[in-house]
Amino acid sequence: MKIPKRIASAVINSLKGGVVPRTGLPYITVGREKEIEALLRDVEIIADGGASFRFIVGKYGSGKSFMLQTIRSHVMDRNFVVVDADLSPERRLQGSKGQGLATYKELIRNMSTKTRPDGGALTLILDRWISNIQLETASETGLPDSSPDFTKAVEKRIFAVINELSEMVHGFDFSKLLTMYYRASMSADDESKNKVVKWFRGEYTTKTEAKAELGVNIIITDDDWYEYIKLFAAFLKRAGYNGMLVLIDELVNIYKIPNSITRQYNYEKILTMYNDTLQGKASHLGIIMSGTPQCIEDTRRGVYSYEALRSRLADSRFSSGELTDMMAPVIHLVPLTYEEMLVLIEKLADIHSQLYDYQQKITQDEMIAFIQTEFGRIGADSHITPREVIRDFIGVLDISLQNPSRPVSEIIGTVASESAPNAEDSDINEEFAEFEI
Numbered sequence: 104m105k106i107p108k109r110i111a112s113a114v115i116n117s118l119k120g121g122v123v124p125r126t127g128l129p130y131i132t133v134g135r136e137k138e139i140e141a142l143l144r145d146v147e148i149i150a151d152g153g154a155s156f157r158f159i160v161g162k163y164g165s166g167k168s169f170m171l172q173t174i175r176s177h178v179m180d181r182n183f184v185v186v187d188a189d190l191s192p193e194r195r196l197q198g199s200k201g202q203g204l205a206t207y208k209e210l211i212r213n214m215s216t217k218t219r220p221d222g223g224a225l226t227l228i229l230d231r232w233i234s235n236i237q238l239e240t241a242s243e244t245g246l247p248d249s250s251p252d253f254t255k256a257v258e259k260r261i262f263a264v265i266n267e268l269s270e271m272v273h274g275f276d277f278s279k280l281l282t283m284y285y286r287a288s289m290s291a292d293d294e295s296k297n298k299v300v301k302w303f304r305g306e307y308t309t310k311t312e313a314k315a316e317l318g319v320n321i322i323i324t325d326d327d328w329y330e331y332i333k334l335f336a337a338f339l340k341r342a343g344y345n346g347m348l349v350l351i352d353e354l355v356n357i358y359k360i361p362n363s364i365t366r367q368y369n370y371e372k373i374l375t376m377y378n379d380t381l382q383g384k385a386s387h388l389g390i391i392m393s394g395t396p397q398c399i400e401d402t403r404r405g406v407y408s409y410e411a412l413r414s415r416l417a418d419s420r421f422s423s424g425e426l427t428d429m430m431a432p433v434i435h436l437v438p439l440t441y442e443e444m445l446v447l448i449e450k451l452a453d454i455h456s457q458l459y460d461y462q463q464k465i466t467q468d469e470m471i472a473f474i475q476t477e478f479g480r481i482g483a484d485s486h487i488t489p490r491e492v493i494r495d496f497i498g499v500l501d502i503s504l505q506n507p508s509r510p511v512s513e514i515i516g517t518v519a520s521e522s523a524p525n526a527e528d529s530d531i532n533e534e535f536a537e538f539e540i
Contacts, residue, residue: 104130104450104453104454105457106127106130106454106457108457108458110126110127110130111127111454111455111457111458112458113125113126113127114126114127114130114131114454115451115454115455115458115497118131118451118493118494118497119494119497119498119501121164121490121494122168123168123169123171123172124172125172125175125220125221126220128169128172128173128176129176130450130454131447131450131451131454132173133439133443133444133446133447133450134439134440134443135166135170135173135436137427137429138159138170138429138434138436139170139173139174139177140429141429141430141434142157142170142174142391142434143174143177145157145389146174146177146178146181146183146346146348146389149183149345149346149348149387149388149389150181150183150345150346150387152340152386152387153383153386153387154379154380154381154383154385154386154387154388154389154390155380155388155389155390156376156377156380156381156389156390156391156432157389157390157391157392157432157433157434158354158391158392158393158394158399158406158416158432158433158434159171159391159392159393159434159436160393160394160395160396160399160400160433160434160435160436161393161395161396161435161436162395162396162488163395163488163490164488164489164490164491165436165438165488165489165490166436166439166488166489166490167352167393167394167436168352168393169489170393170436171187171350171352171391171393174348174350174391175187175215175348175350178348178389179215179216179217179220180217181345182217182343182344182345183344183345183346183347183348184214184215184216184224184228184335184339184344184346184347184348185213185214185215185216185347185348185350186210186211186213186214186215186332186347186348186349186350187210187213187215187349187350187351187352188206188209188210188213188350188351188352189209189351189352189353190206190351190352190353190354190355190356190357191353191356192356192359193205194206194209194356195356195357195360195369196329196351196357196369196372196373197325197326197365197368197369197371197372198325198365199325201325202325203324203325203326203328203372204305204323204324204325204328206328206351207305207323207328207329207331207332208304208305208306210332210349211225211303211304211305212304214228216228216344225300225303225304226296226300228339228342228344229281229284229288229300229342230288231342231343232338232341232342232343233261233284233285233288235342235343236257236260236261237257239260240253240256240257240260241253244256254289258285261281261282261285262282264281264338264341265278265281265282266278267337267341268281268334268337268338268341271330271333271334271337272327272330272333272334273321273327273330273331273334274334276319276321277331277334277338279319280299280302280303280317280319281338283295283299283317284296284299284300287299298316298317299317302317302319302322302323305322305323305328305331307322307323308322309322310322329372329375329376332347332349332388333379333384333385333388335347336385336386336387336388337386337387339387340386340387345387346387346388346389347387347388347389348388348389348390348391349388349389349390349391350391351390351391351392351393352392352393353393353394354392354393354394354395354398354399354406355394355395355397355398357369357370357398357406358394358395358397358398358401358404358405358406363404366404366408367408367409370406370408370409370412371409373392373406373409373412374409374411374412374415376390377412377415377432394406396435399416399433415432416432416433418431418433438488438489439489441474441478444474444489444492445467445470445471445474447489447493448470448473448474448492448493448496449467449470451493451496451497451500452465452470452496452500455497455500455504459504461504464503464511465499465500465503465511466511469511469512469515472512472515472516473495473496473499473515474492476515477491477492477495499511499514499515502514
């Protein structure tokens with residue numbers, strides 16, 4: 104497996120720091136085939152004009168963020184636009200002090216496409232939309248772009264798109280801003296283009312300011328930002344993309360809100376989004392939110408404390424153990440198997456050796472010994488997460504690299520001797536006894 108050093112560096116350093124890399128995920132993806140397949144089926148529905156809403160639920164470090172980033176990479180390759188944001192005390196779904204708008208701003212700031220995967224793609228998308236319409240018009244009419252008739256034909260196409268959007272909530276103003284952007288683009292008026300982009304990003308704080316600079320008497324607010332997400336999804340389809348995927352992580356920050364009424368307002372916003380996607384009020388739009396089991400299932404403070412959501416999202420009583428329902432709105436991440444963890448650390452060892460230009464010396468037996476040590480700890484079966492295992496393994500590789508005279512087995516054995524498990528405490532040895540590569 105050959106991997107560019109810049110990607111190898113991003114992967115190793117991100118994982119060492121306990122965060123998910125935004126690049127290089129295909130090199131380290133192990134397991135989760137069922138989950139990825141289920142979410143990609145949703146993507147096909149979105150591309151056909153539908154909408155979807157999913158929750159990904161798992162413990163801290165279990166791979167929720169990894170799943171979001173993996174799906175992000177997949178859908179960008181399928182000509183989707185992706186926006187993502189982590190919730191925080193300053194970013195919520197609903198708020199009275201700009202917290203909802205702050206989430207919208209973060210989503211638009213992180214707007215990404217295959218050609219602009221690191222965010223900031225809004226201007227690129229708008230320019231591409233205009234350019235594509237010009238190319239289509241030139242191809243169909245055969246007119247030179249300097250012809251007045253060509254300009255009229257382009258405007259006719261532009262206004263056809265705009266008229267379709269005008270029928271949606273806030274669509275008239277959204278369309279008016281698109282028209283302004285087109286005309287500013289045709290006249291090479293960069294200042295006006297920047298003002299329109301500023302409005303789309305939700306950066307106007309008062310209607311007076313927006314009226315003075317753009318002539319529109321409306322701004323994006325805490326209360327209506329989600330309506331503009333739906334408008335963007337509809338527009339992006341007409342701009343040549345297959346749809347829009349919204350990724351929202353760290354739902355636990357809603358769970359942590361101390362005021363119960365404020366929490367309920369946020370859960371009410373989730374219910375609105377959920378109902379819109381399932382009832383056909385949104386199109387070409389997918390929403391995935393992730394959180395811990397507690398922030399979803401706690402009936403006192405979590406998502407399930409809002410009865411309308413609990414009744415829609417609770418698992419079927421026939422879904423348990425191995426009989427998981429990947430078509431349900433809530434996907435629970437099950438722990439990776441020992442074998443999957445072994446394959447993962449093999450990949451990491453390969454990437455690590457390429458990054459630092461050394462001949463890999465850790466053997467498969469030593470990797471198995473590492474996994475046995477990690478999962479042999481008391482309580483590991485229910486508490487250890489992939490994040491911890493990955494960070495520990497990269498630590499072993501780093502120490503081995505800096506101490507070439509010390510055998511890897513000795514480095515692993517140092518920890519193993521401190522917390523050697525009783526043979527009766529774990530069945531991991533039995534599972535590996537029959538495991539072969």
